[in-house]
Amino acid sequence: MQKPQTLLKFIGGVNKDRIGGNCSVIEHTDGQGKTTRVMFDLGSMFTPAESGFVAAYPNVDEYFDRIDLKTKEEIKALKPVEALFLTHAHEDHVGALINYVKMGYKLPPIKAGGFTRNFIRLAFAKEGMSVPEIDKIKAGDIIKFGDSVEVEAVDVSHSIVDSIGFHTLTYVDGKPYAAVMNNGDFLTEENMPVGNSFNAEQYLDVFKRKSAPTNIVCLDSTSTTPSSKERIGFEQAVDNTYQVVKDNLDRNLIISPVISRSVQNIAIDVETARKLGTKIFLDGKWLQTVRDAMMLTGYKDFDDVLYKGNIQGYLSDKKIYPKYIVCTGAFAQGLEDYQNNVGMTAYSPIAMSSAVKMALDLHPYVKIGRNTLVLARQRIINEINGNSGPKMLQLMAAQGAEVVVTPGEKKVGGFREVRMQDSGHANAKAMEKLMSDVKKVVPDIIAIPIHGNPEQCENTKKIMDKVGVKTHITENNESLILGNGRVENVPDKITPMSWYAFKLVMPDPYGNKDVPLDGMTEFWEVTENYEPIRKLAEISNAPKSAPRAKYSLCNKIEDAENLPYREKMRKTSKAKSPKKAKAIKENLRYNLNKRFSKGGR
Ligand SMILES: [Zn+2]
Helix, strand or coil, X not given: CCXXXXXXXXXXXXXXXXXXXXXXXXXXXXXXXXXXXXXXXXXXXXXXXXXXXXXXXXXXXXCCCEECCCCCCEECCCCCCCEEECXXXXXXXXXXXXXXXXXXXXXXXXXXXXXXXXXXXXXHHHCCCXXXXXXXXXXXXXXEECCCEEEEEEXXXXXXXXXXXXXXXEEECCEEEEEEEEXXXXXXXXXXXXXXXXXXXXXXHHHHHCCCCEXXXXXXXXXXXXXXXXXXXXXXXXXXXXXXHHCCCCCXXXXXXXXXXXXXXXXXXXXXXXXXXXXXXXXXXXXXXXXXXXHHHCCCCXXXXXXXXXXXXXXXXXXXXXXXXXXXXXXXXXXXHHHCCCCCCCCCCCCCCHHHHXXXXXXXXXXXXXXXXXXXXXXXXXXXXXXXXXXXXXXXXXXXXXXXXXXXXCCCCCCEECCCCCCCCCCHHHHHHHHHHHHHHCCCCEEEEECCCHHHHHHHHHHHHHHCCEECCCCCCCEEEEECCEEEXXXXXXXXXXXXXXXXXXXXXXXXXXXXXXXXXXXXXXXXXXXXXXXXXXXXXXXXXXXXXXXXXXXXXXXXXXXXXXXXXXXXXXXXXXXXXXXXXXXXXXXXXXXXXXXXX
């Protein structure tokens, strides 16, 4: 019989040079030799534009059952997981789910907070896919797997609502064996103006109640650089943004590109618009999905400030002044693909964000000009939008826009700098305070820095040295044995790292009518350096079911509280006939072809 042990493995999220792809597994074998596995998060990683891949995912092949798309044969997982726990609905924590299902994988039972659950279900429905079952959980809920593993949910604060941390305790013969706190991404010094909150007392209480011979805490290292500034706080962020607008009263079109799933971003714009007495239009598929998920979950805080109709109605409504468009595009998604001609992505609402369409003058309704003020609230992050972000803003400025940026590590083309937003992750000082408190409760706590490159994880280690907390540095695909008060690397157990990545093969922009409008998605296994190993699957992007099915999503989502909202959704949905949608698409295609044939971009 196998001897009892608890293993912890990061499959993604502790990357060499990129951010994202968060995924970890706890594998516990109890005194009777029974093995239980639980997984935390399954996110996408932001790949470099020159790789040709849009995103990459942790390779979880051995953990999920799947249907081989070619032979239709069912392939059982070698190491099945009992459940997948999701910390929050950011792309780098949940972004792999849809494409794993498209590749034929069967998701294990999923547990997540209310907003996270609704967001994912809406995202699946909007893709015309069947909606996965997700158990809604909240802080304090304990999920037991036999008598050998239990997972407790705990509230954390982050830039998106309903963020949850998970404390896992394993048992051998009825006695605690190892404890792991996975915070996901988190803040401890400030709570979001909407949704659940971090509560230090409750957080420390979990450690108090549940200690084991080995105690681990995984620490989000995104913002633990020693130079990270003190937070300005939500109200100051709103005041600063409002002041920028007041300084530019001659400009009546405000464009605020945000991270679509950052409720914190949206909340600052909503509060600024409230002060200005105007309404916001949310432009971009993912922003609208965030709004719908907020409504379904019962967070209606933004409702009075968000314009309900379509963009044409918004732009022509004389009562709305100034026009304030919050759009997808803080990470300038699609710009480099477009400029490198990797794929013509202007048709795809996922691949090319709204702000990039505006910057390239491809947006069907919004034209940037001398009347435009661009609030570049999200700071530039080298690994994600270090090249494309500044380029996008410069393209906007070249069309006459006044661009104001939040200062970051990188200077962006002489634009005015105003602090308009904080990081959604705990800074060095907050991490130091939190961990000195945790150490008082659990003196032998061991910290594992995650969610960062080696340099960022090293910053967290320095903070831990300062407060006398032991640190264990790990990397992707390395198995750690927990037990007897220690963490050890499993010798010779680092398997070569690979990712599952996808690229979009889009129609020929020069007018080959035989290519389907929606193009293809190719899935590949790639090395750590994004070199292709083998093609996994190739799928048409055209919706499988009739487009009408997409709009019945609110019927599928059970939420008695929101019945009137659902009724409204159903009515608006009826207006969106598939015929009309197709006509709009065809029109966009026609206009683009005209632009190209004229020898434009
Ligand atoms: Zn996050």
